[in-house]
Amino acid sequence: MVERKKQMSRDRVSRLINWGHWFAFFNGLLAMIVGSRYLSSVGYPETWYGWIYLTVSTIGQFSFLAFIAYLICLFPLTLILPYSKILRGIAAVIATLSLCILLYDTIVYADYGMHLSPFAFDLAWADLNALLHGTSYIVTPLAIIAIELTAANFLWKRIEKIQKLNLGNKVITLVGICFVSSHLIHIWADAADMTEITRFDEAYPLSYPATARSFMESHGIDGSPMGNNANDTTSVLSYPLQPLFCQADTQTNVLMITIDSLRADMVDSKTMPFFHQYMENNQSFTQHYSGGNQFKTGMFSLLYGLQGSYGDARIFNSTSPVLTKSFQQAGYQLGLFIPETNRKLGSAQAMFNDFTPIVAKETNGSADADLHTVAHFKQWHSVQNKPWFALLNLKAPENFDTPVGFLGIETVKANVNLHPAQKVLFNQYRQSLYFIDNQLEAILANIPQDTLVVITGVNGKIFTSNNDEALRNLSPESVKVPLVIHWPNAIAAKVKYRTSHYGIVPTLMTHVLGCTNNTTDYSAGRSLLQPSKETWIYIGDSRIFAIYQQTEVTVIDRHGKYRIYDANYEHRLGKKMSAPELIQVMRESRRLYNH
Template sequence: MTKLQNQFLTKEQTIRSTTWGHHFIFLNCLLAILSGFTYVYGAPQTESFISFVYLIATWLGQISFLVFLCFLIFFFPLTFIGNFKVYRIISIVVAFLLHILLLVDAKLFLSLKVHLSWSVVSLMIRDLTFNTGLNFNFMYIAIPLVIFLELVFARLATREIYRQEVRNNYFPAIVMTVVTACFITSHGIYIWADASNYEKITNLRSVYPAHYPMTAKSFLTTHGWIEDITAQGNGSSTSNIAYPLTEIKFEEKNVQKNIVTIFINGLSYSDLDADTTPNLIKLKMDNLSFENHFLPYDDLYNNLFASWFGLPIQYEEIFTSHSVENVSNDVMQKEEYLMRGFISAVNGAQGEKLARMTGMNTNNKLKNLSSDIVLLNEAADFIEKNSEHRMAVTLSLNSLLNMNSIEAHKRHLKLLDSQINKFLSKLEEMNLTDRTMIIISSSMGNKFIGGTSIYSKKKQRVPFIIINPDAENKGVTRNVLTSSFDINPTIAVEILGVTTPCVNYGIGDDVLALEQRDYIPTTQGNNLLLISQDAVTIYKRNGKVVTTTEEEIRPARANLENLIRAMRDFNRFKK
């Protein structure tokens, strides 16, 4: 008899817990929807009515779906404890923790436009002091407020199940019908937007946490209407890359400028002196010079890719294999620019690789020459013959990389300094300098400069000189941090009149409009590097963080904000 009574009481307690849980979850769903409005506030600006409808429908649908999912995973199984009092206590604690996670995720999205993930959580766990670069002071108010609301919700849910009178309350049913309709509607709108490539909606994909909308391709593949291309093992594809992020718009400049880019590879900033490079020193003093220009990689080809696309090397393989053109190239073709490249002192395989990367592997657009001197002469002849056309000419001088001693390097650099000066004098004689922007830099530092650190700032710091016809840029020295990533955006904006923001086609900026930045992000093997004015911060694969200078390497604390911003920059063009 006692056993039957206990079974009856357990069943009654389970039924009571289930009924109470439904009321409790409904109230928490309303609170989660209210908190989730943060994502609507922090979302990119909607540019059409349909995208606004999608944003609101997804807000109501996705947040309520997450609450329903939490009910199935946590709250429903707990009802089988068979103890109503214990169930209420555990439910309040679980609901409180889930709301705090939602608030932390909302803070990350507002500040960094990312959501909680295992990598982010592991960083927070390692940095128990929360000294991560983010301000979580709002938690001092949020935590007691959430605790108070959970206690109120528990009390209201308890009162509801003990209410004597029977009443028809349609409000919960109406709310659940609306949010369910919103959930289905948002996925339907996204399928349409993906099928028609409507970027004003597809760009909102990552606004909400744990949101994985069905795409047109996945929907059609699931129903057998198209073949699953990824299952056929055809290799890499550009389907998982979005480049550029939006349509590139440009306005034709009043004065059409040519662009000549000269990379003196093997030259570091410290190589400049009055005896060896008097002409480069004079060019630096008389024009626009950026004093803190750093190469992101310790490899010639990688730095040339960074300069050409303004993107990290992670995109190189897929871009080269699918002949993806950079934004500047695309606009130049529309503007009927004559594009040519000249490289020297590289083997045939490297030349072919550069030709594929730059898209100059047709019609002999990229010439591989024996030496720097021959290159400068051929380039001058080409420019003279085509002086009536708009031109984009890139010179890659590589003889310094083949020097076998410091003395030989210095002798050749002195010769190169005078030859470059002659080349520029020829351009002036052709009356081209008043309508030509000339960029002088390097894509590889002096190999004879060593260092104990993983990244040698002395070696990787290279000259960056812009000879611009505009009078206001004469004799100007700037100390902002710049890198190879900035060259393509600078050409796009200043020469081609591209009005689309640089973030849509690169991780660099137009250096002529650049304000000071905190760091330059790059990678080395499995390490993430943040190059700042004073040091280089290295985030290693094993989670350790060190700060390096030319003199020492010392442990450092992770800055979550900087780390996530850098990771977001690197993954910006991945779907």
């Protein structure tokens, strides 16, 4: 009798486990239906192999999530409470909660471009009324739990019939093949830089597809970066939002000089005497910020006027900035004078497409390349007989470089808080800036006064030779840069309100090209000639970025982890983020996407 009871108990548990597996599979199918909402944000595949990958990835990922939820939540309860009525009710509630969380995640992802995390949850909770419309947030859970209870009872009553069909192994095999195949396909796509596939990397929650690098490292092979496989959501991005209407009364020549790694706090009368005096004699913006801490994001924000979060979008591999396109359509000659490595560094492949490039070799270093860049520009400028727009990029400060035989300035005492190695870099950096100052003087010597001149830093600089440390650092030293504009026939002025690279494109489009569009049609910024209404500045890319607010700086990584510092980036603050402003930031990062 005892043995019979034990056997009956084992049979009951076995039946419940079989039922649980099929219930999990059913919820995997429901999760796929709910998960299809992610595709409205990232766009649908455009090729047959993209559809194949998306299909196997969707089946594998959501089936895996459903099984994990069963294993963690239901399987232990099956052993503790082997009573079908209780278990079916609990399972329906758990499944409903899981699907509601998934549905909420699709809403958050569509609005902010990120999945639920402590940061995203805090942000979404503060913006709950805007995210949840009408009474759907009440009706939907009721509909889901009704479906779950019906499915749980249906499967329980027919579990024996389902088992007799011997479909279990076939389903497991199918899901397993899809799961493994999606990772193998992604390894190939990562190695081949197939953005049609890799652009779905972060579309689904808790998705960590294998990469070529991770695969090789797991097999003892030294993996190296295989290209930029960042999330790509271009098929639903509109740039510009509306056709542009531009009609300039006159055609003013424009010279834009961009200097890599030019810190605002290092420009003084001793280190850069010519540039310092030039700032005093023209319009100087004393609180100006780049859009990033490296060349890619800084130059992207400078020429496109958009946040670095858009930089990975495929549309910018074929769509040049509206700024350069508009100059070209207005009949300007466009010249680009740039070191060879920077010519290849643009995060957007079409960033320089409208220019006629004249590239300087860097065989003997970046300072020597800058000398050639200046010489190339002088030669080009001397033969121009039409209106022109020139972009001249200098790089020496990025590498603390000066030419062989260069006679610089005397060293000075560095800040006592710097480490010994940083003190050496500090003075070497000053030598590099002094060299750049000489080049600025040589460039501007023969530029007519009726030329509009813009001089700024692409990004800032911290005193380190560690590239990883420089990439992660978003302090004012890395992002605060000088900006000087020489307007023909204008008097000197100092602008003390905060400005950023995002405002340069709207300023030139409005005041030089005579464009009448609202600046939000093509940029994240407003004209530099009036204070911006926004009390924040987005600095960085989609992987790690900082939100510079009036009294604090919030640094956020792609996983939603955030840290808050004071306005000087000196002390980490143990406080919650300021949700209203960050909601505006996330709105701006999704504004150009169609939903």
